[in-house]
Amino acid sequence: MTASRLAFMGPGMTTPQQANEDTWMFPPTEGWTFDQVKGLELPFDWELVDGRIVVRARTKFWHNHVRDGVLIALRAARTELYEVVTGQFVVVDDQNTPKPDVIVFDPRQLSFFDVECVPVQKVALVVEVVSPGSRQDDRVRKPALFAANKVPFYWRVELDRDQGLAVHEYWLNADTLAYFPAPSHPVHHDKLVTELPFPVEIDLDALVGF
Known part of the structure; x- marks a missing residue:
């Protein structure tokens, strides 16, 4: 030793x-x-x-393809207030730095060349694509962590049994610091259409398959 x-x-x-x-x-x-x-x-x-x-669990091609498709769609739709990135640490505190699949955040007052972790207070949306090795984290631990730290929106992307995508959209309850399903569109199939954190449409069917 x-x-x-x-x-x-x-x-x-x-x-x-x-x-x-x-x-x-x-x-x-x-x-x-x-x-x-x-x-x-x-x-x-x-x-x-x-x-x-x-x-972090190893991911298959489909996971990475879907993640990158969501990233591209969010970048294309983002407003000037926001930036979109994948594979970036989020600093919750000095002992917790999760790395979501995709985040939308407010880059103001952050140094483009110096930032190592995005402060959780700057994050507007977390997107996690669920794979077999991340189910517990993406469905339970991470939503609780991000909700407790006031991240306004959380998307959980799942692969259905028919190998189509389902995006579960959650909003933050500011009083309870817990997520609840988006009232008018809790689960998106075929196409994701939402106004928050900014207007975006994503053709979910186009993200699955070669």
Whole structure:
């Protein structure tokens, strides 16, 4: 066992200030902070959850194709107030930095060249495309996390049994800090049409298939 690993296990030993490729799986008792792990170069995609590095599930071609299609449609429809990005950390606090499939956020007062994580207070919409390895996170943990931090809108994109897409659109209840289904269109099939956070139409059928 390396000395760096012993630092986590031996009594009286000092916890390293930065995680590295040998120690990331041995967080200190209080957990890692994002500043301690952001420099890691790991052979997999990951998020920081309650101070622990969690491996993101591998995704299939269909997932990535749908994600990118939603990204392109949102970028084409966005108003000047918003920016749209995929694969970007969102900083909820120093020990929680989820990486949603797509986010819509307000870029004002953020440095284009310096931003590492988008502050959760800047996020207007989170989109998650559900795959077998992310069902619990996308349906339960992440909606609760983003709602508790006042993200106004959440879309959950699911693949139906007939291999069509269903987009579950949620709005935030500001009093309870919980999401509820969009009143007039809780689930979109074939085509997504909504006015929030800005007007957008997405041909869902066109996102599935070669």
